[in-house]
Amino acid sequence: GIQVEQSPPDLILQEGANSTLRCNFSDSVNNLQWFHQNPWGQLINLFYIPSGTKQNGRLSATTVATERYSLLYISSSQTTDSGVYFCAVVGYTGGFKTIFGAGTRLFVKA
Amino acid sequence: EAQVTQNPRYLITVTGKKLTVTCSQNMNHEYMSWYRQDPGLGLRQIYYSMNVEVTDKGDVPEGYKVSRKEKRNFPLILESPSPNQTSLYFCASSPRGGRISNYGYTFGSGTRLTVV
Numbered sequence: 001g002i003q004v005e006q007s008p009p010d011l012i013l014q015e016g017a018n019s020t021l022r023c024n025f026s027d028s029v030n031n032l033q034w035f036h037q038n039p040w041g042q043l044i045n046l047f048y049i050p051s052g053t054k055q056n057g058r059l060s061a062t063t064v065a066t067e068r069y070s071l072l073y074i075s076s077s078q079t080t081d082s083g084v085y086f087c088a089v090v091g092y093t094g095g096f097k098t099i100f101g102a103g104t105r106l107f108v109k110a
Numbered sequence: 111e112a113q114v115t116q117n118p119r120y121l122i123t124v125t126g127k128k129l130t131v132t133c134s135q136n137m138n139h140e141y142m143s144w145y146r147q148d149p150g151l152g153l154r155q156i157y158y159s160m161n162v163e164v165t166d167k168g169d170v171p172e173g174y175k176v177s178r179k180e181k182r183n184f185p186l187i188l189e190s191p192s193p194n195q196t197s198l199y200f201c202a203s204s205p206r207g208g209r210i211s212n213y214g215y216t217f218g219s220g221t222r223l224t225v226v
Contacts, residue, residue: 001169033214041220043200048214086153088215095166096208098143098215100153 001093002027006086006101013077013108021072021104023087031090032063034072037103038083046072046085077108112137116201116218123191123225131186131221133201141207142184143215146170146197153200159184160207191225198222 003026013019025032034046047054047061049070054061058077063070074081084103090096114135123129135142143158145168155168159178173195175187184203188195199222202215 030208031212035215035217041198043202043217043220045214045216048212050212088153090208095168096158096160097168098145098155098158099169100145102152 001097002029002089002091002099004087004089004099004101006104008104009102011104011106013106015077015079015108015110017077017108018073018075019077019106021074021085021106023070023072023101025068025070025087025089025091027068027091027093028065029089029091030096031098032070033088034061034070035086035088036081036083037086043086074106077106079108079110082106082108112216114201114203114216114218116199116221118221119219120222121224123223125192125225126190129188129191129223131188131199131201131223133184133186133218134182135184135203135216136182137203137205137216138181139203139205139216140181141204142178143168143202143207144174144176144184144186145200145202146195147200147220148197156186156199158207191223193225196223196225 005024051065060073088100144156157176159165201218205213
């Protein structure tokens with residue numbers, strides 16, 4: 001099946017710093033998304049981005065489908081950015097299954 | 111408000127006692143799916159449904175059943191729960207799925223299940 005790897009696994013930032021999170025995937029995909037799981041456990045969709053670049057406020061994402069990776073950029077980080085960031089892909093492996101990466105745990109210090 | 115609603119939020123049950131976790135969405139989405147989240151194992155898909163009466167297995171379907179009799183509801187059924195099904199469960203929906211899955215997922219708030 002499709003493998004999804006995220007890096008780094010853990011990240012500690014000072015408030016105001018920038019960061020880049022990476023998601024590598026092993027095969028072609030129909031769908032790639034980034035999610036944020038906040039400290040209360042809620043999963044929030046950040047981007048649907050199977051290719052190209054999107055921006056939403058301080059967050060932006062780029063997916064290079066031909067090279068099988070996606071990047072999530074967080075600029076001017078805030079304490080409310082803390083939580084776990086997941087990428088998830090949908091590809092055909094005997095069905096259109098959704099595969100999540102293990103996540104990047106981010107802590108932003110005030 | 112557009113949302114995915116799961117019930118209950120918390121449930122403690124005993125081994126072997128059948129239970130159902132409900133999931134309902136009010137966005138007329140065709141695609142719905144269930145996931146479990148476990149420490150060290152991340153989020154894994156249990157079942158998904160491309161549309162009414164169309165369901166398929168995800169990566170960890172053993173011990174679970176689903177049904178999709180109407181578009182808005184996608185219940186997860188544990189016929190005989192066991193302690194290894196203790197987990198945090200999430201339901202999600204999307205306008206479309208599969209090859210034409212060009213939308214993001216909306217998740218419910220989660221159901222924390224403990225089987226003793």
